Amino acid sequence: MRADGPSRRLVGGALLAGLAAPRLAFAQETQIDEFHADQTTDRVRRSTVPVFINGEGPFRFAVDTAASASVVASDLVERIGIAPAGELDMNTVIGRERVPAVRARTLSSGSLSVGEARMAVGSRPGLIGLDGLLGLDLLADQRLIMRFRGQGRSSINRSRPDPDQFLGVVRPRVRFQPPQGGGAELMVLTALVRGQPVQAVVDTGAQVTLINPALAAAAGARPFQSRAASTGEMLVQSPTGRAAPAQAMVVSAVHFDELVLDKLAVLMGDFHIFRLLGLENTPAMLMGVDVLGVFDRIVIDLKRGEIIMDV
Numbered sequence: 001m002r003a004d005g006p007s008r009r010l011v012g013g014a015l016l017a018g019l020a021a022p023r024l025a026f027a028q029e030t031q032i033d034e035f036h037a038d039q040t041t042d043r044v045r046r047s048t049v050p051v052f053i054n055g056e057g058p059f060r061f062a063v064d065t066a067a068s069a070s071v072v073a074s075d076l077v078e079r080i081g082i083a084p085a086g087e088l089d090m091n092t093v094i095g096r097e098r099v100p101a102v103r104a105r106t107l108s109s110g111s112l113s114v115g116e117a118r119m120a121v122g123s124r125p126g127l128i129g130l131d132g133l134l135g136l137d138l139l140a141d142q143r144l145i146m147r148f149r150g151q152g153r154s155s156i157n158r159s160r161p162d163p164d165q166f167l168g169v170v171r172p173r174v175r176f177q178p179p180q181g182g183g184a185e186l187m188v189l190t191a192l193v194r195g196q197p198v199q200a201v202v203d204t205g206a207q208v209t210l211i212n213p214a215l216a217a218a219a220g221a222r223p224f225q226s227r228a229a230s231t232g233e234m235l236v237q238s239p240t241g242r243a244a245p246a247q248a249m250v251v252s253a254v255h256f257d258e259l260v261l262d263k264l265a266v267l268m269g270d271f272h273i274f275r276l277l278g279l280e281n282t283p284a285m286l287m288g289v290d291v292l293g294v295f296d297r298i299v300i301d302l303k304r305g306e307i308i309m310d311v
Contacts, residue, residue, distance in 0.1 A: 046289055047146040047154045050131065051109045055287055056080050059131035063144055063154065064205030065153040065300065066186055066273070066286060067135030071122040071239045076131050077102050082119075089117070090120045092238035093286070099240055107138070110156035114138055121237035133205055133239060136186070141303040146204060148293035159303035174307045176202075186277065187300070187307070191285070192255040193219040199284040200256070201277070202300070202307065206288030209266045210236065214276045215283035216249060224248035224265055234267055235280065256287075259294065259309075261262060 050058030069090045070081065085103035089096055100121040107117040117138060123298065127133065134156075143157040176187050187202040196218045203210075228236070237243040246267035254261040266285070274280050292298055297310040 009022055024109060028151055033113045046130075046207065047144075047148060049109045049134070049154050049156055051107065051132065051134070053082065053104045053107050054080060057120050061132045061134050062127075062130050062205050063139070063146060063156075064133040064135050064203070065139070065144075066203035067133050067205055068119070068137060068186075070119045070133055070135040070138050071127065072102060072104075072119045073127055073130070073133040074121050075124055077121055085118055088120055090240075091272065091276050092095065092240070092242070093206075093236055093240050093271050093273045094238040094244045096276075097238065097240055097242060102265070109134070111158045112138065112142055114158045120239070123241040126237055126239045126241040128207075136302070139302055143304075144298075144300040144302070146292070146298045146300065147296070148289055148298075149309045159262055159301050161304070162299060162301070162306070171304070174309075176305050176307065179259075188277070189256070189287075189307075191287075192253075193251055193283065193285075194253045196283055199277075199279055199282060200287045201285070202292075203286040203288050204292060206286055209264060210246070210273075210286040210290045211251065211266045211268050211270060212282075212284050213248070213268060213282065214279075214281055215251075218283045219251045221249040221251045221266070221268065225252045236267060236269065236271070239253075244271070246271075254291075256291070259291075261291065264291070 027293065035137070046062040046064075048060050048062050051061040052058055053072075069088065076082075082102040082104050085101045087098055088101045090099050101118055102121055103120065104117045105115065107114045112134075122132070141159055143159045145155045145157060147154050174189055176189060189200045189202060191198045192202040193215065198215055215221070234246045234248050235243045236246045246269040249266055249268045251266055252262060253262050253265050270280070273286065275286055277284070295309045299308040299310075300306075
């Protein structure tokens, strides 16, 4: 990637703030918020879009580029009467889970319009208060405009070529192999951590970046300590409410081309997602919104296999 101005953007210890509370918010109960059209993120900074189901809404869904299946909250299913559709196997960070499924007659958001959309049923606490998640099963071939801060809105659009210049600035962009709908096909980029090559999965549904033990060892990660979380023990929770323990750690010198993170707080664990991708023995991370939120806007074109980052 290439950008005008300074060749690198350095982000320091501010990224440590996300782990300042014990038993991270992945497992917290959350009060249901009313959706407002000008809201672009939820309280943990995931990019959200308004979704209409069976002609009702808008409902507040997060855009989750590391989810192979879309998810809807169980209480919303009951409220608007979405039809049951058996069960399905869903791969989450935690493991392979057999979950109830439902089928909506119609589902729409922006340019996305799907008939007979099948979704997994999740718990409201597991979704951290949201109405659901839009995964790659519904987002294939779409162009996602994702805003993690400011007043702009996130949206789902049709794929199209993007100009090389935006407001006179050459924007950093990364190419990836577009997912083809398989359960283990996600957006994987290459990063460097203390000079070590790392496979980084783009996960717009994760509050905090996750790493595997292989990366922790290769990068010399150290335990994260604070007065609020002296033990460093955390929980990572799936959309169904299933949880697994994780270790809070800090890694330094994380490079995503022009973006350099001096100190990045992460959660380390032997997570199922890394085994699913065949990365259990390879230094790897799930790059969450703590990293993505450094940018004002991110455009992900799933058909063209392109990510563009606006600073």
